Amino acid sequence: MELKYDYSDQLKGFFEKNNQIFEQTLLNEAVNVKDKIDDILTVGNIDLVNNAHHLVFYIIDGEDEALRNFAKKEGIAWATHAIDLSFKLEWIQAIRRTLWAMIEKFYEMNENKQVRYFFQMEHAINNRVDEFLNSFFISFSTYKDSLLTAQQELVKNLSVPIIPIDASICILPLIGSLDTNRIETLKDKVLVKVSELRIETLIMDLSGVAAMDKESTIELMKLLDGIAMMGCKTVITGLRKETVREITNSGVNFNQQTETLATLQQALSEYFLPGREKLPADF
DSSP, X not given: OXXXXXXXXXXXXXXXXXXXXXXXXXXXXOTTTGGGHXXXXXXXXXXXXXXXXXXXXXXXXXXXXXXXXXXXXXXHHHHHTTOOHHHHHHHHHHXXXXXXXXXXXXXXXXXXXXXXXXXXXXXXXXXXXXHHHHHHHHHHHHHHXXXXXXXXXXXXXXXXXXXXOSSSEEEEEEEEEEOHHHHHHHHHHHHHHHHHHTOSEEEEEEEEEEEEOHHHHHHHHHHHXXXXXXXXXXXXXXXXXXXXXXXXXXXXOOOTTOEEESOHHHHHHHHSOTTOOOOOTTO
């Protein structure tokens, strides 16, 4: 590919005409991120290459407010999907280097070099890239802190969401999103409770689970394996179609000791038989 340039073009037109070279240069600069682009698109629906074009034009056009809003939106997206922050930092630094490499080509092809204007542009562009990073990281940190606070509050309120219904059967109701951090917390607490209470049957109700990604699904299966290894049978109830789809897509199956039933009521009917010894209400 050859660089195309018409002397009547402005810088933005130069980028528009040479967008493929911009992308190729950017991918060469972003050594670690370029192999993660498809994964990031799949996990977070974040199109890094397309977003790079938006960022460059906001910078060139001096659209500071749009740039800040774009950075905040990106910050929330990356915080929500827990994508490695180092990838974003490398990507933006690669955009900065590529932007300047393209500007250098722009001036090389322009016979009327304006040094003073160049340095004014350098100051403005670097300030805008830094403004993006500043707004992004503030947005990311603020939203991530909010998510952590909400999750901690949920864990606090349901610190041990295991409800004994008799001497050997307990219910574990789960609500909201199941991410890997929450499942790790559940692993610690559930396995301890299975041992302490000598639980023989654990009814895990997932009817309140709104979302669960592939990684979380795999971690949940590990939890079920751990419960089975301790001699406790797990009964899964209330699986939503979205959750079933994630489990199916993950390629992971429940172990043979795990039973699935449609509803919590059905599990109680089958496993909570009259005449069992009841635990105190304030157990």
